[in-house]
Amino acid sequence: MKKTRQALFLAWIGALLVLVGCSSGKAVEKNEDGYEKVELKYQGSAGVVTYPELAEDLGYLGPIKLEWVGNVNGGPQDIQTAATGQTDFGGAFNGAIIKLKSSGAPIKAVLGYYGSDEETYVGYYTLEGSPIKEARDLIGKKVGVNTLGAHLELALKEYLKQNGLTDDEIKQVTLVVVPPSNAEQTLRQKQIDVVALNGAARDRALDNGGISKLFSDYDLFGTFTAGSLVFTDKFIKENPNTTKKFVEATAKAIEWSRTTPREEVIARFTSIIEKRNRKEDSETVQYWKSPGVATKGGYIQESEFKVWADWLEDNGEIKKGQVKLDDVYTNEFNPYTKELETK
Numbered sequence: 633m634k635k636t637r638q639a640l641f642l643a644w645i646g647a648l649l650v651l652v653g654c655s656s657g658k659a660v661e662k663n664e665d666g667y668e669k670v671e672l673k674y675q676g677s678a679g680v681v682t683y684p685e686l687a688e689d690l691g692y693l694g695p696i697k698l699e700w701v702g703n704v705n706g707g708p709q710d711i712q713t714a715a716t717g718q719t720d721f722g723g724a725f726n727g728a729i730i731k732l733k734s735s736g737a738p739i740k741a742v743l744g745y746y747g748s749d750e751e752t753y754v755g756y757y758t759l760e761g762s763p764i765k766e767a768r769d770l771i772g773k774k775v776g777v778n779t780l781g782a783h784l785e786l787a788l789k790e791y792l793k794q795n796g797l798t799d800d801e802i803k804q805v806t807l808v809v810v811p812p813s814n815a816e817q818t819l820r821q822k823q824i825d826v827v828a829l830n831g832a833a834r835d836r837a838l839d840n841g842g843i844s845k846l847f848s849d850y851d852l853f854g855t856f857t858a859g860s861l862v863f864t865d866k867f868i869k870e871n872p873n874t875t876k877k878f879v880e881a882t883a884k885a886i887e888w889s890r891t892t893p894r895e896e897v898i899a900r901f902t903s904i905i906e907k908r909n910r911k912e913d914s915e916t917v918q919y920w921k922s923p924g925v926a927t928k929g930g931y932i933q934e935s936e937f938k939v940w941a942d943w944l945e946d947n948g949e950i951k952k953g954q955v956k957l958d959d960v961y962t963n964e965f966n967p968y969t970k971e972l973e974t975k
Contacts, residue, residue: 665695667877668871671697674698674721678910682723692882692885693881706778707728711732714739715737726859727782727786729862734950734955740868741860745886748850748853748856749850754829754849756826758819762825774823774824775826776828792805794852826846860936880967883929886925887929898918
């Protein structure tokens with residue numbers, strides 16, 4: 633019987649996870665500062681400064697250095713590369729983390745790094761004059777998202793579900809993968825009926841005019857942290873001091889961006905992009921408004937994973953009780969944990 637592409641992909645992931653899970657049994661040597669590993673491989677994003685990158689530039693990472701190996705192609709891909717050892721850490725939407733964890737991937741979220749608030753959110757937009765005014769109008773229509781199986785897809789389906797659409801009706805809403813750089817143009821050319829936009833892409837489109845917001849993830853959930861950074865269990869076990877330093881530094885960088893004047897944050901981001909010389913521009917960071925992280929230092933709240941675990945269970949994408957939330961995330965290394973848990 634011929635295997636489907638999905639089956640082959642899962643088999644490939646499974647084989648790699650077995651290899652990653654194998655331990656040599658050797659003691660990990662520490663450097664003179666007490667860190668087991670001082671170079672961390674990761675994927676970045678063109679025109680974007682991540683909080684680990686900001687932490688490094690601010691000097692919070694100390695002797696630990698980041699080694700950029702290329703740009704990410706969506707959150708699910710980023711955490712898969714971390715799970716299979718191609719990078720040391722990755723980040724994705726919390727629902728995508730749960731789905732990968734359900735497949736047996738030995739990963740653990742260590743802090744939140746992006747989300748939505750009143751200023752920073754994902755909006756779903758139509759062209760002005762579009763007949764699409766409510767959820768039911770999306771039946772038979774095309775919605776552009778940056779990747780499948782992640783934040784934008786699940787938020788859309790939650791919107792449809794909250795507004796009374798049945799599972800069969802939701803299946804009639806077609807998702808189209810559109811690169812963020814082409815998202816606005818794809819909508820304006822009427823190749824899709826609705827597009828999900830956030831950050832600079834959203835603000836540029838609004839500046840250009842002629843689009844209307846249908847809804848946003850902030851409308852659905854209020855302020856919430858949507859995604860987390862992950863390491864493998866093996867990495868954490870073998871590199872506890874490095875992990876702690878990384879989480880502390882990144883948490884401090886998030887708070888630096890929260891408490892520093894916006895103009896200064898943007899200037900710092902611009903400087904980082906110019907210094908790293910990756911043939912990219914700094915236009916995107918000019919639109920930065922807020923960290924979009926709901927809690928201090930990216931401290932993870934159980935609800936930020938439970939809402940998506942429940943959603944995935946209710947929709948039959950994972951089995952009930954298949955993923956235990958205690959195994960999905962930890963606040964052990966976050967410097968703000970004690971402060972927040974004693975309030």
